[in-house]
Amino acid sequence: MSLLIKNARLRDQDQLHDILIEKDRIEQIAPHIDAPEVEVIDARGNLTTPSLIDPHIHLDKVNILDVVRPNETGTLKEAIEIIWAKKQTYTDEDILTRSEDVVLRALKNGTLNIRTHVDVDTIGGLKPLQGILKLKEKYRGLVDIQIVAFPQEGIIKDPGCEDLLYQAMELGADVIGGMPANEATPDDSRAHVKIIFDIAEKYDCDVDMHVDETDDPFYRTLEMVADETIRRGWHSRVTAGHTCALAAYDDHYAGYVIQKLRQAQIHMITNPVTNLMLQGRNDKQPIRRGITRVKELLEAGLLVSFGQDCVSDTFYPLGSADMLQVANVTAHAAQMSLPDEIKKVYDMITGDAAAVIGLEDYGLKVGNKADLIVLDVATERDAIRLAPARLFVIKNGRIVAQTQTETIFHF
Ligand SMILES: [Zn+2]
Numbered sequence: 001m002s003l004l005i006k007n008a009r010l011r012d013q014d015q016l017h018d019i020l021i022e023k024d025r026i027e028q029i030a031p032h033i034d035a036p037e038v039e040v041i042d043a044r045g046n047l048t049t050p051s052l053i054d055p056h057i058h059l060d061k062v063n064i065l066d067v068v069r070p071n072e073t074g075t076l077k078e079a080i081e082i083i084w085a086k087k088q089t090y091t092d093e094d095i096l097t098r099s100e101d102v103v104l105r106a107l108k109n110g111t112l113n114i115r116t117h118v119d120v121d122t123i124g125g126l127k128p129l130q131g132i133l134k135l136k137e138k139y140r141g142l143v144d145i146q147i148v149a150f151p152q153e154g155i156i157k158d159p160g161c162e163d164l165l166y167q168a169m170e171l172g173a174d175v176i177g178g179m180p181a182n183e184a185t186p187d188d189s190r191a192h193v194k195i196i197f198d199i200a201e202k203y204d205c206d207v208d209m210h211v212d213e214t215d216d217p218f219y220r221t222l223e224m225v226a227d228e229t230i231r232r233g234w235h236s237r238v239t240a241g242h243t244c245a246l247a248a249y250d251d252h253y254a255g256y257v258i259q260k261l262r263q264a265q266i267h268m269i270t271n272p273v274t275n276l277m278l279q280g281r282n283d284k285q286p287i288r289r290g291i292t293r294v295k296e297l298l299e300a301g302l303l304v305s306f307g308q309d310c311v312s313d314t315f316y317p318l319g320s321a322d323m324l325q326v327a328n329v330t331a332h333a334a335q336m337s338l339p340d341e342i343k344k345v346y347d348m349i350t351g352d353a354a355a356v357i358g359l360e361d362y363g364l365k366v367g368n369k370a371d372l373i374v375l376d377v378a379t380e381r382d383a384i385r386l387a388p389a390r391l392f393v394i395k396n397g398r399i400v401a402q403t404q405t406e407t408i409f410h411f
Helices: 076-087 092-108 127-138 161-171 186-203 221-232 251-264 272-278 294-299 323-333 339-347 351-356 380-386
Strands: 002-008 017-022 025-030 039-042 048-050 052-057 111-119 144-150 175-178 207-211 238-242 267-270 304-306 372-375 390-395 398-402
Touching: 002 372, 002 390, 052 304, 052 323, 052 351, 092 111, 092 127, 092 390, 092 398, 111 127, 111 207, 127 144, 127 161, 144 161, 161 186, 175 186, 186 207, 186 221, 207 221, 221 238, 221 251, 251 294, 267 351, 272 323, 294 304, 304 323, 304 351, 323 339, 323 380, 339 380
Parallel strands: 002 039, 052 111, 111 144, 144 175, 175 207, 207 238, 238 267, 267 304
Antiparallel strands: 002 017, 017 025, 048 372, 372 390, 390 398
C-alpha cells in the first residue's frame, strides 16, 4: 500500500514538496517524485504537517454536562464534587459512548495521539479505566491513546485509592498521575508525591501529575514534584499539568521553582481553555488569567505543550476536540503574538507534544511514521487563526478522514 502526496507545503520551506509513503512510513520527501501505480492525492499547495497531539484530556468525563447539575460557582472544587454522584453509576457503555464522540471529533480534526487521564478513586473504582480501555482498543490504529491513572480525589484523603492505583497499572494504565494539592496538609501532599513515584519505579513508567491547579500562591506542590523527580532520577520522565499557582507566586519564588524544573527536566502542560474559565473566580478586578508562566517556562528551555483538558463537562462547558481551536485560545492567553511565537504554538501541539508524551518516529521525516494532515490553509498562523478543514488525515499511511467544505454566498 503506497500513497503519494503531491504539492505539499511544508513548514519553513518555500518550495512545494511531494511526499511518498510506503506502508506506514514516509519513504521519500522531494520537490518532485514520480511513482507509478500509487494512490495520489494533491495537497494543492496547502500546509502539510505531522498530525496533531492532545497530551492532556479527561475522556472519562467528557460530555457529562447534560446529565449533571450546573457548576454554580464555576470553580474547580464544585466541578469535582458535582461528578461524585454520577461516578457511582458509571458503566463501561456510558463512558464509551460519551468519549467516543470526542475521539471521532479529534480524528476528524487531525489529532491522532491523545493522552487521557482517567479518575481512579474509591467512588468510581476502576470503572472509568475499564471504559477507556475499551475505547482505546476500539480505536487502535486510528487514534493512539495513552492512559494516565489519576487519583483526583487525593490518595491520603481517600483511603483505598493507593491500592486501586496499583490495580489500575496492572489493568493497563500506561502512566501514573497525581494531584498532590488535593490533600489536607503539605505533609500529606508530600506523601502523595512519594506514593506516585513508588508506583512509577515499580512499573518503570512516566509520571504525569495535575499540579497546583489553583491561583492560591500558598500551594507549593510543584517544588515537591521537582525535588522528588531529582531524588528518584526520573529526569525528563515527569510532566506537570496546569501549574496555575506558579503564576500566582511572586517572581522571586517562581524563578527559584523554574530553576528546579529545569534541573529535573520536567515537561509542562498548560490548559488555558479550562483554566481561563475556572481560575480567578474570587478575584474582583483585574481578574487573573490563571494560566501558568508559559513564556518564562519556554525561555527557561523547558518543553511546554497544552491540552484540550475538558469537553462539555462540569469544569468546562465548551470544547470541540480541535487542537487548533485550543491553540487559538492559548495564543491569546499566553500572549504569543510574534511570528516565531505563533509558530511555537504550532510546535506545542506537534513536535513538542510528541516529546512530552514520549512518541518515537513522529514527524515529517523520511523513515518516520506516516501520520500526517493536510490543512485548507498555507501557513501556521492561518491554521491557528481559522481552524480550517483538515482536508486529509493520514494515519499509518492510510487516509482515515477527509473533509470538504463549501460556502455558497447569495448576494
Ligand atoms: Zn486536567
